Amino acid sequence: MTRAQKRAARAQSAAQIIPPEGVPLTLPIAGVGVRIAAQFTDIFITGAFALSILILLGMLGLTGVSALGGLAALLFFVIRIPYYVLSELAWNGQTIGKRMLKIKVVSHTGGPLTTHALVLRNIMKEAEVFLPGTLVLTLDQNTQIASWISFLWIMMALAIPFLNPHRMRLGDMLAGTHVVHLPQPILLADLARAKPDPAVSDQKGFVFLSHQLDHYGRFELQTLESFLRAQQQPGNSASHKQRRETLAAIVERIRKKIGFAQAVPPADHLAFLQAFYNAQRGHLEQRQLFGDRRHDKHYSTKDTPGE
Amino acid sequence: MVDNATLIRSARFRQEREADWLRLEGLVMKAEKSGAQTLQFDEARDLASLYRQATTSLAIAREISLDKALLAYLEALAARAYLSVYAPQERLGGVFGRFFATSAPQAMRRSALYIALGFLCMGLGALVGYLLYMESADWYYVFMPPGLADGRGPEASTASLLAVIYDTDPQAAGLGAFATFLFSHNTRIAIFVFGLGVFACLPAILLTFYNGLIFGSFYALHVDRGIGWDLGGWLSVHGVTELSAICIACGGGLQLGAAVLFPGQYSRKEALRLAGKDAVKLALVAALMLLVAALLEGFARQLVQDRTTRYVIGWGVGLLWLAWFTLGGRRKT
Numbered sequence: 001m002t003r004a005q006k007r008a009a010r011a012q013s014a015a016q017i018i019p020p021e022g023v024p025l026t027l028p029i030a031g032v033g034v035r036i037a038a039q040f041t042d043i044f045i046t047g048a049f050a051l052s053i054l055i056l057l058g059m060l061g062l063t064g065v066s067a068l069g070g071l072a073a074l075l076f077f078v079i080r081i082p083y084y085v086l087s088e089l090a091w092n093g094q095t096i097g098k099r100m101l102k103i104k105v106v107s108h109t110g111g112p113l114t115t116h117a118l119v120l121r122n123i124m125k126e127a128e129v130f131l132p133g134t135l136v137l138t139l140d141q142n143t144q145i146a147s148w149i150s151f152l153w154i155m156m157a158l159a160i161p162f163l164n165p166h167r168m169r170l171g172d173m174l175a176g177t178h179v180v181h182l183p184q185p186i187l188l189a190d191l192a193r194a195k196p197d198p199a200v201s202d203q204k205g206f207v208f209l210s211h212q213l214d215h216y217g218r219f220e221l222q223t224l225e226s227f228l229r230a231q232q233q234p235g236n237s238a239s240h241k242q243r244r245e246t247l248a249a250i251v252e253r254i255r256k257k258i259g260f261a262q263a264v265p266p267a268d269h270l271a272f273l274q275a276f277y278n279a280q281r282g283h284l285e286q287r288q289l290f291g292d293r294r295h296d297k298h299y300s301t302k303d304t305p306g307e
Numbered sequence: 308m309v310d311n312a313t314l315i316r317s318a319r320f321r322q323e324r325e326a327d328w329l330r331l332e333g334l335v336m337k338a339e340k341s342g343a344q345t346l347q348f349d350e351a352r353d354l355a356s357l358y359r360q361a362t363t364s365l366a367i368a369r370e371i372s373l374d375k376a377l378l379a380y381l382e383a384l385a386a387r388a389y390l391s392v393y394a395p396q397e398r399l400g401g402v403f404g405r406f407f408a409t410s411a412p413q414a415m416r417r418s419a420l421y422i423a424l425g426f427l428c429m430g431l432g433a434l435v436g437y438l439l440y441m442e443s444a445d446w447y448y449v450f451m452p453p454g455l456a457d458g459r460g461p462e463a464s465t466a467s468l469l470a471v472i473y474d475t476d477p478q479a480a481g482l483g484a485f486a487t488f489l490f491s492h493n494t495r496i497a498i499f500v501f502g503l504g505v506f507a508c509l510p511a512i513l514l515t516f517y518n519g520l521i522f523g524s525f526y527a528l529h530v531d532r533g534i535g536w537d538l539g540g541w542l543s544v545h546g547v548t549e550l551s552a553i554c555i556a557c558g559g560g561l562q563l564g565a566a567v568l569f570p571g572q573y574s575r576k577e578a579l580r581l582a583g584k585d586a587v588k589l590a591l592v593a594a595l596m597l598l599v600a601a602l603l604e605g606f607a608r609q610l611v612q613d614r615t616t617r618y619v620i621g622w623g624v625g626l627l628w629l630a631w632f633t634l635g636g637r638r639k640t
Contacts, residue, residue: 021359021362021389023366025386026382089402090399112394114395116587119587174583185383187376190318225375225376229376282315285315285316285317285372285373286316288371
């Protein structure tokens with residue numbers, strides 16, 4: 001197994017969550033970049049809110065200029081912590097920034113998110129990033145050591161997500177959560193039920209024999225599926241010509257491989273592939289029911305066909 | 308349309324269930340968009356049962372279907388439905404109510420030993436600081452950071468020390484002062500004490516002890532001048548709450564550190580996670596107490612100039628905290 005394959009396998013197993021129903025679900029792990037983007041959105045929102053309150057206080061004359069800096073820091077702090085906890089509680093693991101970027105906090109073990117977990121991961125965020133961040137930003141000649149320590153601390157806190165497959169930061173580890181992309185359910189039409197093209201519907205159907213369907217496995221079938229779905233997209237005239245050529249090449253290739261003697265006229269190319277897809281899928285699914293999973297066309301050369 | 312008999316098995320499987328999936332998708336989108344509380348009774352019921360059907364469909368489809376698009380759709384649908392079925396079903400009022408009424412005082416009682424350790428560290432520090440100052444006033448300069456002393460040292464006159472204690476300058480009270488006090492020395496100490504506890508307790512103990520040293524020598528300075536009672540009143544107003552908050556934060560930190568040092572039968576990560584349950588509540592209580600302390604320091608201390616009243620306010624608030632911790636969340640038997 002190559003390194004890239006290993007990494008892909010690890011990412012795939014990390015993305016699995018087992019809910020109480022016991023059927024593993026795939027929730028792709030959100031990367032560090034998208035989480036930082038969501039974080040900046042949230043900082044911007046809370047910052048703007050704190051600023052408007054500060055301006056209001058200033059206009060009412062409740063605060064002097066000297067206390068402005070301390071008051072600003074306090075407001076930002078007091079608004080920020082409840083904002084994260086309450087919005088993640090109310091919107092099931094999403095703040096406004098996370099909603100905009102379609103990512104979400106989920107429980108690592110597959111259960112529901114608890115209040116405790118949300119409070120913990122957001123308080124740890126303060127300790128990980130914001131407090132030392134404030135120290136670094138208020139760099140001072142007298143407190144250089146403190147600044148360097150907090151700088152190193154932030155670097156460490158930011159490096160941790162890169163070192164585990166779930167991209168968990170310290171707070172996530174303590175709270176038992178991680179952040180995922182929201183999957184988008186899009187139901188495409190079933191290819192096996194696609195209407196035959198009216199222009200060729202009067203043609204007699206293509207018939208494939210069982211031994212002709214023994215050449216391909218799941219990978220080839222699903223590649224063919226992607227290709228057929230792409231054919232349904234409208235294209236311009238330049239791509240149309242190219243498509244016809246690809247179609248013809250594929251049909252020739254399949255005919256040669258499976259030994260399909262009957263010639264297929266160019267007008268029927270798509271119908272032929274459609275029919276072949278149906279037959280091949282029915283055949284492979286039936287083999288699978290009998291415990292004969294065929295991953296790709298090399299299935300018969302492998303030692304363990306059941307794998 | 309192709310008739311039913313010629314369809315392959317997985318296509319029939321899909322045809323039979325497609326309507327349910329689409330209904331589930333609609334329900335999930337509705338619940339996500341406007342909250343699960345807007346669902347009608349039958350919609351909420353269907354959401355739960357359709358979700359379970361969809362997970363079953365997914366499990367079957369993984370076995371019998373080779374349709375990539377269908378598998379991707381079912382994966383995404385089941386995942387989305389899972390997220391909205393297992394959403395936290397709590398009202399915000401309930402969360403706050405439970406924290407104040409039961410879970411916070413219970414956590415305080417469970418970790419009474421660690422908190423007592425925190426108080427012990429601080430008390431020992433204060434005692435050592437006091438005795439050392441009485442031995443030689445030079446120790447004061449060793450312990451006290453110059454920024455914190457604010458000109459109050461062995462070289463200052465008794466009158467100037469008293470002037471700080473009974474300060475009637477109206478500028479020093481109000482919102483600005485409140486903010487400054489909250490971000491003052493003690494809050495930073497409390498945060499560090501809690502956070503550093505993870506590193507095997509030692510930094511938390513040292514920092515609390517050191518804080519006690521500062522307090523002890525500061526107090527000794529005033530006792531030396533014969534104004535110990537006045538300083539006591541000045542400190543009591545907020546100090547009872549604030550120093551207790553530091554000790555409680557220290558207790559939380561010690562709890563985390565103890566989990567790292569003595570994980571028992573769990574792995575260290577698991578032990579830390581379990582200890583975190585109470586430690587976080589301790590941290591929240593400490594934060595609340597610091598907030599109250601800053602309020603007292605910003606407003607009450609400047610408005611109340613009488614020594615006895617200051618003692619009454621400070622220790623009265625302290626008693627209220629104690630009552631909350633010892634009496635709150637006890638189940639009636």
